[in-house]
Amino acid sequence: EDQVTQSPEALRLQEGESSSLNCSYTVSGLRGLFWYRQDPGKGPEFLFTLYSAGEEKEKERLKATLTKKESFLHITAPKPEDSATYLCAVRSEDSNYQLIWGAGTKLIIKP
Amino acid sequence: DTAVSQTPKYLVTQMGNDKSIKCEQNLGHDTMYWYKQDSKKFLKIMFSYNNKELIINETVPNRFSPKSPDKAHLNLHINSLELGDSAVYFCASSRRTAERGLASGANVLTFGAGSRLTVL
Numbered sequence: 001e002d003q004v005t006q007s008p009e010a011l012r013l014q015e016g017e018s019s020s021l022n023c024s025y026t027v028s029g030l031r032g033l034f035w036y037r038q039d040p041g042k043g044p045e046f047l048f049t050l051y052s053a054g055e056e057k058e059k060e061r062l063k064a065t066l067t068k069k070e071s072f073l074h075i076t077a078p079k080p081e082d083s084a085t086y087l088c089a090v091r092s093e094d095s096n097y098q099l100i101w102g103a104g105t106k107l108i109i110k111p
Numbered sequence: 112d113t114a115v116s117q118t119p120k121y122l123v124t125q126m127g128n129d130k131s132i133k134c135e136q137n138l139g140h141d142t143m144y145w146y147k148q149d150s151k152k153f154l155k156i157m158f159s160y161n162n163k164e165l166i167i168n169e170t171v172p173n174r175f176s177p178k179s180p181d182k183a184h185l186n187l188h189i190n191s192l193e194l195g196d197s198a199v200y201f202c203a204s205s206r207r208t209a210e211r212g213l214a215s216g217a218n219v220l221t222f223g224a225g226s227r228l229t230v231l
Contacts, residue, residue: 101153
């Protein structure tokens with residue numbers, strides 16, 4: 001069964017303190033791994049799509065990487081406005097158009 | 112301009128009532144979805160429509176009935192509401208594709224702000 005596990009559940013960092021969020025997946029034939037950001041009271045907002053092991057994408061202070069079993073979302077010198085819940089989702093050969101979602105990592109950046 | 116808008120944002124109702132949530136997108140997407148986000152933040156797909164045709168119908172009680180009058184609208188009607196139906200319901204839309212390599216943005220979901228349903 002396709003599964004997505006995110007860790008940690010919550011992460012508190014000081015402003016400027018870099019760290020990484022993890023998304024581990026077990027799927028039969030990955031057809032895309034997606035990172036979304038969700039602010040309180042809002043819907044998830046798309047950040048990145050990764051398709052192949054070794055692929056990397058960057059956007060401002062965020063960089064997403066992908067291996068055959070997991071993805072990392074690296075946050076460099078975060079600011080308070082980076083505080084949000086970060087969600088990971090995967091599509092697989094078996095899931096067709098469905099996304100299988102992780103429970104998210106709640107990131108809090110203290111000024 | 113709001114890309115995906117859903118109404119109402121909050122809905123508080125009694126058990127046994129029937130309620131509807133409406134969703135509209137102005138992105139020109141051909142696929143729309145309803146997701147349920149529970150208290151543990153897991154997003155679970157409920158339904159998906161492509162050009163008004165139902166393409167995903169997950170194991171959802173038949174008290175939930177989606178309706179797509181056109182490809183820009185997807186409404187969700189819930190009969191005989193139960194306590195366990197309390198959750199945040201998200202509408203989303205995308206350009207449907209089965210293949211990697213299409214234009215940037217393909218298969219990316221754009222979500223509405225959510226409708227928080229509380230059943231008392």
